[in-house]
Amino acid sequence: MKEVTRKIPKKDALGLLLGKPVYTDDIAPENSLIVKILRSPHAFARIKNIDTSEAEKIEGIECIITHLDLPRNPITRAGQGYPEPSPHDWYILDEYVRYVGDEVAIIAGKNEQCVEEALQKIKVEYEIFEPVLDFEKAEDHPSIIHPEKESHPMFEIGFDAEKNIAASYEMEIGNIEEELKNCDVVVHQRYYTQAQAHVAFEPHTAASYLDMHGRLVIISSTQVPFHVRRIIAEAFGLPIKDIRVIKPRIGGGFGGKQAIHGEPFVAAVTLKTGKPAKIVYTRQEVFEATYTRHPMRYDITLGATKDGKLKVIDMQGLSDTGAYGEHALTTFMVAGSKTLPLYNKVSAVRFTGKVVYTNKVPAGAFRGYGAIQGNFALESTIDMLAEKLGMDPVEFRKKNMIAEGETSPIFKIMGEGREGVEMFVRSCKLNECVEEGMKLINWKEKYPRVKISETKIRGVGMAIAMQGSGIANIDMGAAILKLNDDGSFNLLIGATDLGTGSDTILAQIAAEVLNVPTENIIVYSSDTDLTPFDVGAYASSTTYVSGNAVKRAAEKMKKLIIKEGARKLGIEESKVDFDGNYIYEINGDKKLPLKELATVLYYTENQKQLITDASYVGEESPPPFMAGFAEVEVDIETGKVKLINYVAVVDCGTTINPNLAKIQVEGGLVQGIGMTLFEDVKYSPNGKLLTNNLMHYKIPSRLDIGNIIVKFAESYEPTGPFGAKSVAEIGIDTPPAAIANAIYNAVGIRITSLPITPEKILMSLK
Amino acid sequence: MKIKVIINGEKKVLDIEPHEILLDVLRRYGYYSVRRGCDTGMCGICTVLFDGKPVPSCSVFAARADGHEITTLEGLPEAKEFAELLAEEGADQCGYCSPGLIVNTVYLKKLKIKKMDEAKIKLIGNLCRCTGYEGQHRAIAKFLGVEK
Numbered sequence: 001m002k003e004v005t006r007k008i009p010k011k012d013a014l015g016l017l018l019g020k021p022v023y024t025d026d027i028a029p030e031n032s033l034i035v036k037i038l039r040s041p042h043a044f045a046r047i048k049n050i051d052t053s054e055a056e057k058i059e060g061i062e063c064i065i066t067h068l069d070l071p072r073n074p075i076t077r078a079g080q081g082y083p084e085p086s087p088h089d090w091y092i093l094d095e096y097v098r099y100v101g102d103e104v105a106i107i108a109g110k111n112e113q114c115v116e117e118a119l120q121k122i123k124v125e126y127e128i129f130e131p132v133l134d135f136e137k138a139e140d141h142p143s144i145i146h147p148e149k150e151s152h153p154m155f156e157i158g159f160d161a162e163k164n165i166a167a168s169y170e171m172e173i174g175n176i177e178e179e180l181k182n183c184d185v186v187v188h189q190r191y192y193t194q195a196q197a198h199v200a201f202e203p204h205t206a207a208s209y210l211d212m213h214g215r216l217v218i219i220s221s222t223q224v225p226f227h228v229r230r231i232i233a234e235a236f237g238l239p240i241k242d243i244r245v246i247k248p249r250i251g252g253g254f255g256g257k258q259a260i261h262g263e264p265f266v267a268a269v270t271l272k273t274g275k276p277a278k279i280v281y282t283r284q285e286v287f288e289a290t291y292t293r294h295p296m297r298y299d300i301t302l303g304a305t306k307d308g309k310l311k312v313i314d315m316q317g318l319s320d321t322g323a324y325g326e327h328a329l330t331t332f333m334v335a336g337s338k339t340l341p342l343y344n345k346v347s348a349v350r351f352t353g354k355v356v357y358t359n360k361v362p363a364g365a366f367r368g369y370g371a372i373q374g375n376f377a378l379e380s381t382i383d384m385l386a387e388k389l390g391m392d393p394v395e396f397r398k399k400n401m402i403a404e405g406e407t408s409p410i411f412k413i414m415g416e417g418r419e420g421v422e423m424f425v426r427s428c429k430l431n432e433c434v435e436e437g438m439k440l441i442n443w444k445e446k447y448p449r450v451k452i453s454e455t456k457i458r459g460v461g462m463a464i465a466m467q468g469s470g471i472a473n474i475d476m477g478a479a480i481l482k483l484n485d486d487g488s489f490n491l492l493i494g495a496t497d498l499g500t501g502s503d504t505i506l507a508q509i510a511a512e513v514l515n516v517p518t519e520n521i522i523v524y525s526s527d528t529d530l531t532p533f534d535v536g537a538y539a540s541s542t543t544y545v546s547g548n549a550v551k552r553a554a555e556k557m558k559k560l561i562i563k564e565g566a567r568k569l570g571i572e573e574s575k576v577d578f579d580g581n582y583i584y585e586i587n588g589d590k591k592l593p594l595k596e597l598a599t600v601l602y603y604t605e606n607q608k609q610l611i612t613d614a615s616y617v618g619e620e621s622p623p624p625f626m627a628g629f630a631e632v633e634v635d636i637e638t639g640k641v642k643l644i645n646y647v648a649v650v651d652c653g654t655t656i657n658p659n660l661a662k663i664q665v666e667g668g669l670v671q672g673i674g675m676t677l678f679e680d681v682k683y684s685p686n687g688k689l690l691t692n693n694l695m696h697y698k699i700p701s702r703l704d705i706g707n708i709i710v711k712f713a714e715s716y717e718p719t720g721p722f723g724a725k726s727v728a729e730i731g732i733d734t735p736p737a738a739i740a741n742a743i744y745n746a747v748g749i750r751i752t753s754l755p756i757t758p759e760k761i762l763m764s765l766k
Numbered sequence: 767m768k769i770k771v772i773i774n775g776e777k778k779v780l781d782i783e784p785h786e787i788l789l790d791v792l793r794r795y796g797y798y799s800v801r802r803g804c805d806t807g808m809c810g811i812c813t814v815l816f817d818g819k820p821v822p823s824c825s826v827f828a829a830r831a832d833g834h835e836i837t838t839l840e841g842l843p844e845a846k847e848f849a850e851l852l853a854e855e856g857a858d859q860c861g862y863c864s865p866g867l868i869v870n871t872v873y874l875k876k877l878k879i880k881k882m883d884e885a886k887i888k889l890i891g892n893l894c895r896c897t898g899y900e901g902q903h904r905a906i907a908k909f910l911g912v913e914k
């Protein structure tokens with residue numbers, strides 16, 4: 001392969017690095033009204049009265065919009081395929097406010113200052129209710145967070161608003177209780193994971209204006225431009241055709257921008273005033289009023305026979321979706337569907353639980369999407385079980401984990417919010433990942449612990465993980481390829497590059513098919529007027545789903561070039577091929593440069609535009625796999641854990657661009673390490689998020705991460721474009737369990753709630 | 767009010783409000799490489815050189831720049847070389863944090879820092895949420911000529 005597997009820089013690299021104006025705030029119309037949101041100081045209340053009269057008098061204020069001024073259509077902000085598996089329980093503005101930070105009013109004015117002043121002058125009378133702040137008490141709580149009758153699910157998801165339940169799920173294969181009786185060893189453990197914050201460094205930003213036809217144009221830092229268009233249309237009762245959404249470059253997403261956030265507020269202002277408007281969230285707003293990861297609780301029961309065969313997995317969960325049910329069911333199901341197939345030889349497996357509302361910051365999509373929560377619980381317990389069996393945890397996994405050519409009934413039973421699809425795993429190099437990882441970390445020498453000094457002990461631990469590649473039968477991506485008169489190509493894709501490099505790797509795929517340099521492919525993406533549909537950047541879909549669409553469009557283009565070239569050469573099509581430069585006679589010497597054909601087709605003979613398109617929906621969602629190995633040093637005096645080494649060996653199929661794949665894994669690992677060791681979330685007793693800035697919410701710095709070693713296993717996924725699977729999320733999944741296991745192996749204490757702080761370690765040591 | 771500053775070697779008179787922050791003024795005047803990543807002076811993304819020394823421009827009143835020299839990424843000729851090294855490593859993902867990192871690293875090169883540990887300590891305030899830092903470190907080592 002020439003273009004695929006090339007380590008070329010991202011197409012947008014220099015523009016981004018050299019600070020060109022490319023993000024939403026840089027390109028928002030210069031005369032945009034500044035939009036800010038008055039947010040609720042209460043965790044749960046009803047707005048009795050809003051008096052905006054004083055605020056409206058302030059010089060420069062253009063409009064103040066309250067819930068009385070807007071259509072009240074129940075929608076979900078979750079940027080998912082339609083109909084969404086999330087309940088429609090959100091209103092642009094509502095008379096209820098359901099968390100500290102919930103939107104009360106939209107203010108627009110000509111500068112920051114007057115808008116800030118107006119925020120202070122709006123008088124709101126609230127009827128305050130007792131908030132639901134403990135997700136373990138939500139179900140039977142006297143306060144009902146969504147008492148309104150309009151909120152509803154789009155199909156059966158186990159929604160029960162009166163019990164504060166956004167979604168629920170259960171499945172069982174075999175008989176857990178019966179099978180447990182046949183097990184020689186049984187372990188049970190409960191785990192908690194926290195509401196990690198995304199901290200994408202570009203804050204959520206949106207701008208809007210009316211074009212000359214009076215259509216609403218939204219520029220947004222979003223992962224899902226086509227879903228934004230549909231959801232905004234639904235929220236305002238506008239036809240989809242009257243809206244255009246453009247995603248420029250965006251400063252990170254990680255799931256936090258797989259939703260609408262600022263878009264409806266600028267749209268409301270532009271629709272009301274006819275003027276351009278923009279909103280740039282403050283960092284505090286991003287923390288308090290966008291998304292977090294769903295905090296979850298899992299009770300795991302595992303059973304095995306004494307020969308080391310895993311027989312039973314039971315996972316009972318509870319997830320906290322915060323004030324709105326966005327991604328509630330799907331993140332919960334993924335905690336099972338992207339962990340349970342790892343151990344596909346069990347006799348009985350069960351996954352049940354509920355996702356409850358609380359009066360906290362809404363939870364949403366976040367890289368890993370439930371899999372990291374489930375992985376922490378399951379992979380920690382696997383180590384406990386191996387210990388009870390007296391087995392090396394790596395050997396135990398090797399004996400029980402999934403292998404190439406095998407399947408798991410989970411694939412069919414658990415999809416995302418619906419049934420999944422049956423699938424045999426065509427590429428799985430998990431065993432190679434584990435072997436290679438053991439070597440790189442030097443497991444044989446270091447397991448379980450090495451004493452460094454009287455107070456410092458090092459331990460190693462590991463975990464395995466899987467993810468998916470898009471949502472089978474649901475996620476669609478499309479591509480258009482068009483030939484220019486100099487022989488270059490425009491590639492138009494709906495796929496959304498968040499900084500991941502997807503524009504570049506999709507161009508590499510097209511270039512590989514056409515046998516041209518990637519530099520000859522000009523990419524334009526994510527503009528609902530100009531590019532074909534794509535669900536957007538989530539569920540690790542772009543390389544696999546959009547990549548397959550691009551590959552097909554390029555194959556069609558190659559055929560078209562051969563057809564038109566053959567006609568020009570005056571030879572039969574079957575006797576002609578195209579090598580990237582020339583259309584040539586296979587057994588002869590007639591040839592025609594592509595550039596010449598292109599110019600002729602544009603201007604002189606048989607004139608036409610060569611253009612092809614293709615769509616792709618995955619029939620399967622081939623999982624990438626990985627093994628993660630952590631080496632930690634625990635200071636038993638201070639409880640501090642220092643990460644010394646983290647080894648990740650990944651099977652993501654072919655790496656279309658090995659540099660970009662590597663950075664994806666490294667970035668995912670460090671976010672996972674942050675969730676494991678640093679990123680603590682605290683609320684005040686009345687439900688205000690206290691860790692709402694980077695001083696109190698610590699993400700890893702460059703000194704916190706130790707050595708990170710990433711390797712890729714040789715692997716080829718037959719259904720993927722040139723053998724590729726996804727790589728976006730898999731990196732984040734293993735650190736919680738691998739590090740917790742390493743700490744256990746070092747000092748013999750098992751931490752079961754994240755993050756693993758020095759306090760927790762000291763408390764357990766005592 | 768008006769302030770006189772030298773930005774990227776050019777003499778300028780800027781019209782500002784007394785309460786305005788340097789970051790916002792620089793953006794208003796078209797220096798878009800200067801970006802805001804936090805509200806608390808913690809991310810390093812907004813770094814510019816103030817009389818040749820790196821400062822977070824989100825934590826400086828614009829009025830304080832009166833009579834001083836400001837250099838943004840746009841005014842650093844060495845930026846391109848480092849940017850290309852980052853690009854070769856794939857060490858730019860969203861790129862949002864890059865200008866601050868580049869300004870600071872170019873400064874380290876001027877200080878002739880050649881030890882990776884020292885560079886990492888000096889760059890600890892430049893946060894990145896995308897890359898996991900490793901790719902940046904590979905590029906930084908090449909740019910500073912870190913001795914192995």
Ligand code: FES
Nearest residue numbers: 803807809810824
């Ligand atoms: S914007 Fe974060 S330090 Fe200045």
Ligand code: FES
Nearest residue numbers: 860861863894896
């Ligand atoms: S590249 Fe996105 S924050 Fe650093």
